[in-house]
Amino acid sequence: MTNDSTTLLLGGRIYTSSSPDATALAVSGGTVVWVGQDAPARALHPDAEVVALDGAFVAPAFVDAHVHATATGLHLTGLDLTGARSGAELLAAVRAAVAAAPGEVLLAHGWDESGWEQPRLPSRAELDEAAGATPVYLSRVDVHSALVSTALVDLAPEARSAAGFSPEGPLTRDAHHRVRAAARAAITPGRRSAAQRAFLTEAAARGIVSVHECGGPDIAGRDDFTGLLALADEPGLPQVVGYWGELGAIGTARELGAHGVAGDLFVDGALGSRTAALTSPYADDPSTSGALYADAAGIAEHLAAATEAELQAGFHVIGDAAVAEVVEGFRLAEKQVGQRALAACHHRLEHLEMVTAEQARALAGWGVVASAQPLFDEAWGGPSGMYADRLGGERAAGLNPFAALAAEGVVLAFGSDSPVTALDPWAAVRAAVHHHTPEARLSARAAFTAHTRAGHRAAGVNDGVTGSLVPGAPAHYAIWDAHDLVVATADTRVQRWSTDPRSGVPPLPRLDPGTPLPKCLRTVRGGAVLHDEFTSAS
Secondary structure (H helix, E strand, O other), X not given: OOOOOEEEEEOOEEEEOOOOOOEEEEEEOOEEEEEEEHHHHHHHOOOOEEEEOOOOEEEEOXXXXXXXXXXXXXXXXXXEOOOOOOXXXXXXXXXXXXXXXXXXXXXXXXEOHHHOOOOOOOOHHHHHHHHOOOOEEEEEOOOOEEEEOHHHHOOOHHHHHOOOOOOOOOEEHHHXXXXXXXXXXXXXXXXXXXXXXXXXXXHHHOOEEEXXXXXXXXXXXXXXXXXXXXXXXXXXXXXXXXXXXXXXXXHHHHHHOOOEEOOOOEOEOOOOOOOOOOOOOXXXXXXXXXXXXXXXXXHHHHHHHHHHOOOEEEEEEOOHHHHHHHXXXXXXXXXXXXXXXXXXXXXXXXXXXXXXXXXXXXXXXOOOEEEEOHHHHHHHOOOOXXXXXXXXXXXXXXXXXXXXXXXXXXXXXXXXXEOOOOOOHHHHHHHHHOOOOHHHOOOHHHHHHHOOHHHHHHOXXXXXXXXXXXXXXXXXXXXXXXXXXXXXXXXXXXXXXXXXXXXXXXOOEOOOOOOOOOEEEEEEEOOEEEXXXXXXXX
């Protein structure tokens, strides 16, 4: 494959250039049936429509291995606080949003005081002044704490006596869960469905064919979860693999149609909200070491029950104390069900940010999948980032050790944790390649595989072909605009759409910081078009 003239056969169509020695990817009935020279593909499908790719390139479509669909959809269609740079700007945005939709509960997301010049947060009294009688829920970027109005607290009065309640500042822990449930209950079914559809449409527009929804009783509730799974059954939308995060809820997971009892089943919280469980206190608040929500015995019991039911289990785990608790839980579970049975289920850990090489080696032996988010490091890593503020530079430099996890044999499946970070898989691949800590970096090919093929594997599809472009693989792919993109090779003639190193084809498009990222022109799942902006000159 030494020519960049590419053809793609799709359900009786061939995308091609005018070059006589073009290569071809042939798809029939939702399956890849040919990868090779163009002439044999045309001979096998003489009636196919021929369409020019015009310099675009084709690659396996992405999988986002950790999302929150409704929250992301509300973020996409409502008030976005990621651009707020002060408490005053946040309050001004709330005033405008309340005025634009009077009488409607306001849910907004994305504030991050760690990047503000003046990090003082608005008090509850200030928020009440801006919101009036409107119940307001404003989640921090990590979604482990929220600023709320008194009107919302009045809808969940039990929050006042729950752990994590503050009369003035953000709510965390159980108090946060209770007010979030009240805010969620105020969302009408129509508004929720519209948000979910907006999310799935945006995912398809980003070249994503499958998402892993991390739901549960503390996330969005049963109706939200089942509604999303039902919506995703409609043609033309990405696949949704649903995980229900509730300890011991084997029967509930089966009842709801969940793929596993996993996802955001919290062992701890988040570093930004200082609720991730640490073995030593936070550098910027020595009064706390975070919060531990589950112990090794409970973790082991959950793992054993899920293993015996042949379901994936999994946990949200970030801090080093929480990781140690999870590793001990796996050790205890192994004594109950055996290493082989435990490994066969490929249980998941979400985030897994503070993990040692020794712990990674043990987790690999238990067949664990690490669902990780490279854009966390891009947003908060580095010597002057939020991680360094919370932990100090030395501890922060060891976060998200992708290379070490991969070296020990842990399967890495990348995602966004949207709306925590954006649905932007190419940006996530680039972030893994350019991790702030050089020793943690992955090659572009390894990072791309973690966001494509490994995502399917994380959901139990381990046939050796899904997520790649080889004969026999499901036709899950995206067409990308290559205009003004520089390919990472000295040979500008090379073909650019394959990512299988055994095929001998060259690297992915260059992913240097500042380089424009590919734009999705078409997303296809199993031969069905989910998103289409592709036009051709032919």
